[in-house]
Amino acid sequence: MSSERVRGAAVAGSWYPGTPKAIVAEVEAYLERITTKAPPGRIVALVSPHAGLRYSGPVAANAYATLRGRAGLTVVLVGPSHHYAFDGVALWPRGAFGTPLGQTPIDEDLAGALLAESASIVDGGRPHVEEHSLEMQLPFLQHLCPDLRLVPALMGRQTRASVEALAGALAVVVPRSSRPVVLVASSDLSHYHAAPAANRLDALVVDDVARFDPERLMARLEQQPEHACGGGPIVAVMSASKALGASQSAVLRYADSGDAGERDKSRVVGYLAAAFTAAS
16 A cells, blocks of 8 residues: 555544553543443444544444444545535545554445545545544544444535435445445534533434434534534435435434533533444
């Protein structure tokens, strides 16, 4: 694998620890504290937050505990681009993603199939280089899932057209994969409101997820996109998971940044962990 196709860690040592031992210790500490039970059925997709690990890790652990020990898995990571605005979906389709835990190879077959399926999905490495929304899923995934492969996908302007293009492409190509596939939407919820206001805003998104209603969430985001920075990825993953056989939604945990760290409730960010499951 050529070195230029290895996307190195951008936020290790700041957003999460910079050494393997420290990453594993922190991840395991969060996993040991979860109180939710894994939902019944086969995990088709997850929602997980992407803030600094000390803030969002206690929530994300509830999603990723459902994947502990899943070997040979491909995870399609769908998150928002915070640094670059663009239409469509940008993949990192070859090589690997690296963190202090090692280099996780890209599932190049599945990534290539997505590129071939939709003109809205492109080989776009530049938005990935500094982006944290996908990297913040790797401390859990790399630790919990042996023989993991990734398909990293970033959404730019999160328009309905981009959401529908990605959801439709995933619905077509995932069933053709030779490996089991789980979709992950990376998103935080509202940003920097006082906790009571944030919790009221976030409850609307949480309710749409609990109802497994991607259309209602998309309509909500078109009116107020600030409800979730990765709202488009959530809708795309919800829609695709329905097409892939998921019939149940489980909200695993909601919290805000004031529940961790300095416990400042004056300006919080909301975090959600959720799972979408099929009967078998």
